[in-house]
Amino acid sequence: MVPPPGGGGSMAAAAAAAMAAEEVEEALGLFTGIGLSEAKARETLRNGALSALLRRAVLQARSALGPALDKATGTLLYNTAARLKDPKHLGFLVGYIARREILTDLQLSAALEYVRSHPLEPLDVADFERACGVGICITPEQIEEAVEAVISKHRAELLAERYHFNMGLLMGEARSQLRWADGKTIKNEVDLQVLHLLGPKTEADLEKKPKVPKARLAPAEKQKVAVVENGDMGTEPQSLLEQLRGEALKFHKPGENYKTEGYVVTPNTMALLKQHLTITGGQVRTRFPPEPNGILHIGHAKAINFNFGYAKANGGVCFLRYDDTNPEKEEEKYFTAIREMVEWLGYQPYKVTHASDYFDQLYTWALELIRRGQAYVCHQKVEEIKGHNPPPSPWRDRPVEESLLLFEDMRKGKFGEGEATLRMKLVMEDGKMDPVAYRVKFTPHHRTGDKWCIYPTYDYTHCLCDSIEHITHSLCTKEFQARRSSYFWLCNALDVYCPVQWEYGRLNLLYTVVSKRKIIRLVETGAVRDWDDPRLFTLTALRRRGFPPEAINNFCARVGVTVAQATMEPHLLEACAREVLNEQAPRAMAVLEPLKVTITNFPAPKALEVLVPNFPADESRGFHKVPFHQTVYIEETDFREEADKGYKRLAPGQPVGLRHTGYVITVQNVIKDVSGRVIELEVTCTKSDVAEKPKAFIHWVSVPLACEVRLYERLFLHKNPEDPSEVPGGFLSDLNPDSLHVVHNALVDSSVRSARPFDKFQFERLGYFSVDPDSEEGKMVFNRTVTLKEDPGKA
Numbered sequence: 001m002v003p004p005p006g007g008g009g010s011m012a013a014a015a016a017a018a019m020a021a022e023e024v025e026e027a028l029g030l031f032t033g034i035g036l037s038e039a040k041a042r043e044t045l046r047n048g049a050l051s052a053l054l055r056r057a058v059l060q061a062r063s064a065l066g067p068a069l070d071k072a073t074g075t076l077l078y079n080t081a082a083r084l085k086d087p088k089h090l091g092f093l094v095g096y097i098a099r100r101e102i103l104t105d106l107q108l109s110a111a112l113e114y115v116r117s118h119p120l121e122p123l124d125v126a127d128f129e130r131a132c133g134v135g136i137c138i139t140p141e142q143i144e145e146a147v148e149a150v151i152s153k154h155r156a157e158l159l160a161e162r163y164h165f166n167m168g169l170l171m172g173e174a175r176s177q178l179r180w181a182d183g184k185t186i187k188n189e190v191d192l193q194v195l196h197l198l199g200p201k202t203e204a205d206l207e208k209k210p211k212v213p214k215a216r217l218a219p220a221e222k223q224k225v226a227v228v229e230n231g232d233m234g235t236e237p238q239s240l241l242e243q244l245r246g247e248a249l250k251f252h253k254p255g256e257n258y259k260t261e262g263y264v265v266t267p268n269t270m271a272l273l274k275q276h277l278t279i280t281g282g283q284v285r286t287r288f289p290p291e292p293n294g295i296l297h298i299g300h301a302k303a304i305n306f307n308f309g310y311a312k313a314n315g316g317v318c319f320l321r322y323d324d325t326n327p328e329k330e331e332e333k334y335f336t337a338i339r340e341m342v343e344w345l346g347y348q349p350y351k352v353t354h355a356s357d358y359f360d361q362l363y364t365w366a367l368e369l370i371r372r373g374q375a376y377v378c379h380q381k382v383e384e385i386k387g388h389n390p391p392p393s394p395w396r397d398r399p400v401e402e403s404l405l406l407f408e409d410m411r412k413g414k415f416g417e418g419e420a421t422l423r424m425k426l427v428m429e430d431g432k433m434d435p436v437a438y439r440v441k442f443t444p445h446h447r448t449g450d451k452w453c454i455y456p457t458y459d460y461t462h463c464l465c466d467s468i469e470h471i472t473h474s475l476c477t478k479e480f481q482a483r484r485s486s487y488f489w490l491c492n493a494l495d496v497y498c499p500v501q502w503e504y505g506r507l508n509l510l511y512t513v514v515s516k517r518k519i520i521r522l523v524e525t526g527a528v529r530d531w532d533d534p535r536l537f538t539l540t541a542l543r544r545r546g547f548p549p550e551a552i553n554n555f556c557a558r559v560g561v562t563v564a565q566a567t568m569e570p571h572l573l574e575a576c577a578r579e580v581l582n583e584q585a586p587r588a589m590a591v592l593e594p595l596k597v598t599i600t601n602f603p604a605p606k607a608l609e610v611l612v613p614n615f616p617a618d619e620s621r622g623f624h625k626v627p628f629h630q631t632v633y634i635e636e637t638d639f640r641e642e643a644d645k646g647y648k649r650l651a652p653g654q655p656v657g658l659r660h661t662g663y664v665i666t667v668q669n670v671i672k673d674v675s676g677r678v679i680e681l682e683v684t685c686t687k688s689d690v691a692e693k694p695k696a697f698i699h700w701v702s703v704p705l706a707c708e709v710r711l712y713e714r715l716f717l718h719k720n721p722e723d724p725s726e727v728p729g730g731f732l733s734d735l736n737p738d739s740l741h742v743v744h745n746a747l748v749d750s751s752v753r754s755a756r757p758f759d760k761f762q763f764e765r766l767g768y769f770s771v772d773p774d775s776e777e778g779k780m781v782f783n784r785t786v787t788l789k790e791d792p793g794k795a
């Protein structure tokens with residue numbers, strides 16, 4: 001039943017594959033030699049046009065500079081190849097880079113714009129060099145003089161506003177005078193001269209600049225106009241739906257799949273498209289197809305927004321389809337969590353389906369594929385067909401009837417796991433030959449039980465499920481571009497409706513890992529508690545930490561619908577959270593490190609009630625009451641026995657106001673324990689309209705609730721914990737020992753008493769906090785979502 005390996009045709013194919021592999025290895029060496037990671041180099045190789053241009057650019061530069069190119073030069077070469085619209089100018093631009101006449105991305109952008117706007121040849125070299133700053137050298141003295149002139153111009157405003165002045169204005173004006181100067185050098189000079197003029201920051205400089213109250217805009221008006229920092233009027237960033245409506249202009253219309261570049265038209269294509277339109281009514285259909293073997297992460301948020309958002313923006317529908325073809329790793333908790341997260345982000349699936357819904361049809365089609373001579377049963381081991389240049393299968397040309405019998409034996413369990421697979425006869429874009437369609441797995445399926453011991457692969461299942469559901473736009477991340485050919489090939493090989501696959505760039509975050517395998521390792525080693533540990537960037541973790549879904553959607557909108565992979569800093573996501581929480585999270589007061597304060601002349605025999613606005617900037621949104629008693633608690637850090645210069649909070653001889661009470665307190669007595677630590681203050685209070693205006697107002701609690709507060713920092717110390725060049729010991733060696741700080745005996749005012757898990761508050765002066773599900777009767781637990789301001793060290 002197992003014939004010997006094939007003859008001359010297989011040998012020719014092997015020789016061709018070996019030659020292709022040598023070219024791939026050579027290109028990989030070139031690309032990693034200019035500073036690309038191996039993953040980025042392989043991704044580049046999948047784009048034939050880009051890799052060809054980059055190869056030419058690198059070889060030209062190496063002929064001028066030698067084989068060792070520095071990373072800065074490599075980055076310029078890569079950006080040239082990636083952004084150049086007309087390849088005929090490649091050699092011209094690479095020459096300038098190789099001669100060190102174009103040294104910065106700013107110059108390169110100007111050069112690319114110049115050749116784009118001057119299509120006729122020959123180019124005016126002198127004009128080109130003027131436009132790109134070739135030969136211009138900006139000295140430190142010139143930068144110093146330009147910054148000095150700008151600061152002199154704004155000296156009066158700087159002295160008046162101090163560090164609340166818009167420093168970006170100084171940067172902008174200095175850069176306009178020194179177009180080709182290094183931006184970082186200009187910023188350092190601005191910082192130095194401002195420090196020389198104003199001196200170090202004081203407590204007042206650190207306080208938030210008061211906002212000028214402004215009328216609230218209606219939602220329609222809100223989208224029209226925004227004031228940018230330099231005073232000019234500009235439009236706000238487009239919402240995600242607006243962006244996706246714009247993307248619709250690039251994509252095909254339903255039923256016009258054949259107009260898409262690369263789409264394969266067969267004799268039956270037009271009839272199948274006509275039938276497709278009859279079924280869908282010309283409606284846009286997308287799908288979000290997660291594997292139920294882990295929790296969704298921030299990258300999936302972009303996929304959810306893109307798939308559901310594109311359908312919504314164009315009056316269509318989106319399926320939630322579980323890719324449940326690997327029963328070994330699938331658990332019910334993942335199915336539940338995935339749907340919860342989709343709905344949490346604000347989307348309702350048109351229909352919830354499973355790949356397993358179609359197992360019978362997929363099996364029938366597999367038999368048909370064999371009958372058509374397009375698939376065969378193979379006995380090569382998994383290890384043999386891995387990598388970029390595996391040997392061709394000796395069973396590729398086995399008779400159809402034999403493959404049908406063997407495939408039936410696979411279905412009946414007559415082969416062990418790894419002893420036989422069903423493979424399709426095609427070569428993919430990345431050179432991978434004959435991808436596997438079915439493999440043997442003796443694992444019961446959570447939905448079909450023991451019915452099957454063979455399961456289809458992604459390469460086989462995905463496009464056929466899209467066809468069954470009449471998906472119009474199969475939106476995938478960029479790494480699936482290498483599977484586009486198999487996607488079209490398989491639908492056409494079976495003569496079924498063929499959707500169109502469109503690719504977009506992944507969204508990644510620095511300082512984290514999102515691999516399911518690696519998150520499981522973090523859980524197993526106790527580095528995190530579970531998939532929803534608030535230090536992770538899974539969606540369940542972000543929800544537990546208190547990130548509002550609107551903030552995540554806004555973040556995805558700001559990243560934009562791009563083809564290029566986007567790797568973002570976490571503080572950009574945190575900024576989106578602050579914007580939403582500032583509008584959504586009512587204010588409360590909490591004290592993390594309590595210091596007892598007794599008011600010896602408290603003006604009433606029992607506690608008073610103080611009205612605190614829920615949103616101080618808009619008192620129309622209501623108030624809540626908190627008790628004000630003769631015993632209050634303040635932050636330990638809000639008191640010093642000796643007030644340093646610039647210190648404005650409580651100290652002997654330096655009173656402060658208690659926020660919202662209308663009273664000012666003055667220290668009369670400092671009580672210490674045997675070790676000399678301050679444990680209590682005795683103070684007197686005076687009405688604030690009688691007392692001299694205090695230098696500061698501090699928050700406080702009285703008759704408080706005990707609570708636990710969890711403060712989070714980044715889980716990893718390095719930006720790329722998975723990169724061996726940054727973290728040679730692996731991601732588990734890069735854990736931040738200070739990523740979690742638990743405050744066990746914090747106090748919070750009683751206004752939060754009835755809060756439920758995931759309710760959000762702004763604790764005045766401390767940050768935004770969310771109620772954790774660990775909260776119990778008598779002891780609430782809060783997670784800090786983000787601080788009130790961005791930590792400059794994180795930016």
